[in-house]
Amino acid sequence: MRNGSIVASAAAIATGLLLSACGDGAAVPGGERAAPGDDITAPGTTLEIGERAVVPFEHKRDKRGVPGTVVEKGTIAITVTGVEKGAPADLPQSGGSTIDERITPYYISFTAENLDGSTLDNARVELHGRLDGGRSTSLAMGFAQGVDKCESKSAPRFFDEPGLSFTSCTIEPSLHGEDVAEVHFTDAPDYEDSPVVWTR
Numbered sequence: 554m555r556n557g558s559i560v561a562s563a564a565a566i567a568t569g570l571l572l573s574a575c576g577d578g579a580a581v582p583g584g585e586r587a588a589p590g591d592d593i594t595a596p597g598t599t600l601e602i603g604e605r606a607v608v609p610f611e612h613k614r615d616k617r618g619v620p621g622t623v624v625e626k627g628t629i630a631i632t633v634t635g636v637e638k639g640a641p642a643d644l645p646q647s648g649g650s651t652i653d654e655r656i657t658p659y660y661i662s663f664t665a666e667n668l669d670g671s672t673l674d675n676a677r678v679e680l681h682g683r684l685d686g687g688r689s690t691s692l693a694m695g696f697a698q699g700v701d702k703c704e705s706k707s708a709p710r711f712f713d714e715p716g717l718s719f720t721s722c723t724i725e726p727s728l729h730g731e732d733v734a735e736v737h738f739t740d741a742p743d744y745e746d747s748p749v750v751w752t753r
Contacts, residue, residue: 640658
């Protein structure tokens with residue numbers, strides 16, 4: 554870990570039997586369990602690809618069997634496992650349009666783990682690719698389900714046991730061949746202006 558400090562203490566982690574669950578993403582029991590007192594990764598921390606961040610997480614979900622929604626707060630671990638350069642031809646074309654050779658997709662692979670047993674059913678973890686120095690790629694393109702080489706997944710239908718994890722992938726398109734050099738987590742109030750950053 555570089556250029557960052559670890560502060561604060563996450564909630565104690567409940568123990569118990571881990572169960573796999575079915576859903577959009579496949580929940581995997583086990584993984585790197587958080588011990589009681591596992592520390593939250595501070596806003597502004599810089600990590601390398603493959604290093605793990607422990608962050609607060611909020612998820613707006615439907616109540617099970619009850620009308621309306623509830624905001625569930627919890628603690629998750631995110632590990633960015635790779636950033637791979639794709640090809641313009643990988644991206645879906647619509648209406649017989651030609652391939653836009655100016656746009657190169659980058660595939661950001663990661664694992665997310667439920668640390669405290671919060672009810673995070675069907676939650677989506679959002680990560681953002683950035684150019685060198687944190688610059689935006691300046692492209693707003695939606696790939697909700699991903700592509701063959703990068704399948705975007707939400708958490709499984711039942712994702713409420715400590716230690717359950719799932720893998721997903723985010724597509725970050727870049728213009729004119731500029732490399733996506735960083736991955737940012739900004740999806741919590743204290744991290745919007747001071748993200749956790751993974752560097753290649």
